[in-house]
Amino acid sequence: MALTLVWAKWVIAIICAALAFELWRFARQRHEGLYASLLKRVAVFVAGIGLLPAVLGRAYWPAVIDLLIVAVVIVAGGALVVWGARQFPHILDALQERQRSEEELEAANERLSESLTLLRRRSRELDTLSYLGTLLQRSNTVEELATMIARAAADLALSSSGAVFLYQNEQPLLRAMAAWGDDEIKGSELSALQCHVLTGRSGACHYSCRKNINPLMEDTHLCLPLKDKVETFGLLQLHGVSRIDDPHLQSLLQSLIEHSSMALSNMRLREGLMDLSIRDPLTGLFNRRYLDNALQDAERMARADESSIGVVIFDLDYFKRINDSYGHDAGDVALKTFAKILLGHVRTGDTACRSGGEEFVLVLPGASAGLSLKRAEEIRSAMAQKPVLYGASTLGLITVSAGIAAFPESGATSSDVLRAADWALYQAKGQGRNRCVVAQPELMPKPH
Numbered sequence: 472m473a474l475t476l477v478w479a480k481w482v483i484a485i486i487c488a489a490l491a492f493e494l495w496r497f498a499r500q501r502h503e504g505l506y507a508s509l510l511k512r513v514a515v516f517v518a519g520i521g522l523l524p525a526v527l528g529r530a531y532w533p534a535v536i537d538l539l540i541v542a543v544v545i546v547a548g549g550a551l552v553v554w555g556a557r558q559f560p561h562i563l564d565a566l567q568e569r570q571r572s573e574e575e576l577e578a579a580n581e582r583l584s585e586s587l588t589l590l591r592r593r594s595r596e597l598d599t600l601s602y603l604g605t606l607l608q609r610s611n612t613v614e615e616l617a618t619m620i621a622r623a624a625a626d627l628a629l630s631s632s633g634a635v636f637l638y639q640n641e642q643p644l645l646r647a648m649a650a651w652g653d654d655e656i657k658g659s660e661l662s663a664l665q666c667h668v669l670t671g672r673s674g675a676c677h678y679s680c681r682k683n684i685n686p687l688m689e690d691t692h693l694c695l696p697l698k699d700k701v702e703t704f705g706l707l708q709l710h711g712v713s714r715i716d717d718p719h720l721q722s723l724l725q726s727l728i729e730h731s732s733m734a735l736s737n738m739r740l741r742e743g744l745m746d747l748s749i750r751d752p753l754t755g756l757f758n759r760r761y762l763d764n765a766l767q768d769a770e771r772m773a774r775a776d777e778s779s780i781g782v783v784i785f786d787l788d789y790f791k792r793i794n795d796s797y798g799h800d801a802g803d804v805a806l807k808t809f810a811k812i813l814l815g816h817v818r819t820g821d822t823a824c825r826s827g828g829e830e831f832v833l834v835l836p837g838a839s840a841g842l843s844l845k846r847a848e849e850i851r852s853a854m855a856q857k858p859v860l861y862g863a864s865t866l867g868l869i870t871v872s873a874g875i876a877a878f879p880e881s882g883a884t885s886s887d888v889l890r891a892a893d894w895a896l897y898q899a900k901g902q903g904r905n906r907c908v909v910a911q912p913e914l915m916p917k918p919h
Contacts (some may be wrong), residue, residue, distance in 0.1 A: 473491055547568075553617060595626075605841045613637060616738060617648035620707065620731045626649035627723055630693070631711030636661050637697075637735075638705055645705050653710070661708075666694055669706065669876045695728050699736040707731065751825040753803055754810035762824040766885040769822075769836050773878055780878040780885070781835035781843030784892045785813070785850070788870045788904040790829040802829075805869050816850050832889075840877035840909050847907045848871040855905060869907035881910045891915060 490670045573828050610616045617635040624633055633653025636645040643663045650656040663669040707728060712718045749761040757765070769780050787793075787805060794802040806829065812821050813831060822834040833850075851871055859866040874896030882888040891910035899908040 479573075558817070610734065610738070612733075613738065614648055616731075616734055620650045620727070620734075621649035623727060623730075624707070624709070627727065628650070629712065629720065629723060629727070630709035632656065633707065634659070635697075635708040635731075636705045636708055638663075638703075647708075648705075666706065669696070669703065695724060697728065697732050697735055699732055700735070702739070704732070704735040704739070704744070754807055754825050755823040756810050756813070756831070757822060759826045760826065762826055762834070765822045765824070765834055766889065769834055770878065770885040772836065778837050779839050779880075780888065781833075781838030781840065781846070782878070782881075782885075782888050782892045783833040783835070783843055783847045783907075784826075784874045784878050784889075784896045785809070785831040785833070785847075785871045786873075786896055786900070787829040788872055788900075792871070793866060797861060797866060801866055804861050805859050805866060808857065809854055809871060812853050813850060813859065816846065832892075838877070840875060840880060843875045843877055844907055844909055847875055851905070851907055872899040872904045873907040874899055874910065875907060876910040883910055 503789050550812060617637060621633070624630070625795040630652070632650070634647040634650040634653075634656040637648050638644075639646050641702050645661045647659045647661070693712050693715065695707045695709075697704045698708055702882065712720075720780070729733060749757055751758045766780075768783075772778070773780050787809060790802060790805070793805055796905050798895060807823070809831065810823075810825065813833065817823050817833070818835075820836050822836075824832045826832045833846070835846060851873055855870050857868070860870050874892045876882065876888045876891035876895060878885060878888045881891040891912060894915050895908045902908065
């Protein structure tokens with residue numbers, strides 16, 4: 472019987488080896504036709520194990536059960552190994568796919584975050600340009616305009632620093648009216664001959680036209696003209712531009728230049744219209760409308776400061792004779808000649824006006840009657856010594872008479888002072904012309 476048990480063990484071992492071999496083939500080849508062979512081996516193994524108790528008898532049942540347990544463990548382990556071997560590539564593929572999905576999701580999140588950041592930046596840029604348009608419309612002076620343009624350029628991060636250069640008094644020099652990123656630039660001057668933009672040699676200047684710029688930044692220097700169809704107002708100068716070839720940066724610059732140029736053009740137009748309303752078109756001096764406002768403003772300041780105001784009225788002598796003898800064009804030449812002399816003797820704060828015809832008024836804030844007389848004599852003398860040229864001929868020496876008055880000694884109001892100066896002018900005419908007379912309130916007739 473012991474021999475029979477040994478034989479049974481060998482039979483079970485052979486069957487288990489056969490099952491393991493089939494499992495190995497199945498795992499390696501993964502061929503669906505091997506399922507039948509594998510099932511046959513399992514069936515033979517189960518049948519053989521089932522007959523062992525009948526062959527060996529009850530006394531060997533415990534040993535048979537032990538063998539059966541070992542066989543089941545071997546078969547189950549083999550089956551588990553086969554299942555794992557078949558599933559491992561799928562599990563590995565699933566893990567790799569999941570990793571790829573996570574990486575793609577992370578990349579998508581990064582792209583979304585970048586897009587949102589870019590969208591917010593574009594939104595801020597549009598808000599800045601829109602707000603700039605509003606501010607430019609509200610600006611009343613060129614200085615305010617330049618400040619708004621510089622602030623917008625800084626907010627848009629167009630460059631590390633820069634300035635707004637504008638022409639001053641029709642001279643070939645430009646002044647930095649506003650700057651950002653470098654406070655030393657503000658107030659500096661630039662010759663129009665230094666920049667290709669202003670000389671018309673280029674639409675955009677990429678070299679340094681400011682003497683004290685860092686040479687290492689020359690390749691990042693950019694000048695863009697501020698102009699309309701007929702006039703150049705100045706330029707926008709940028710330093711430290713890192714993305715000159717960036718299309719979006721170029722679009723921002725174009726928008727900023729268009730907004731700024733339009734605002735400067737509109738302000739120049741408003742100033743032109745204002746000049747037409749307050750200036751005499753022939754001489755360029757202020758007109759009577761401006762004179763009335765200037766006198767009222769001067770009176771308010773004089774009362775607040777307890778100071779004086781000098782008023783001088785000039786009148787060209789024998790002006791009607793000039794018109795009758797040489798024509799009105801010659802009379803216009805005489806008026807413009809005197810206006811030029813008058814402007815040459817005007818101080819800062821003085822107001823020179825042509826009040827009508829051949830009559831001119833000079834308002835001198837802070838001047839007494841004595842100082843006003845001295846100033847009037849200088850102007851009268853300069854006119855008397857200057858021959859007036861008319862074409863190829865000369866009109867000879869043309870003289871002027873002047874009446875002088877001062878606030879408050881000549882009158883309690885600016886209107887009274889103007890009336891006193893007119894009375895003094897009448898006295899100068901009556902005393903022979905080409906002279907200056909100071910008003911004497913005690914001799915003036917009382918107004919009705």
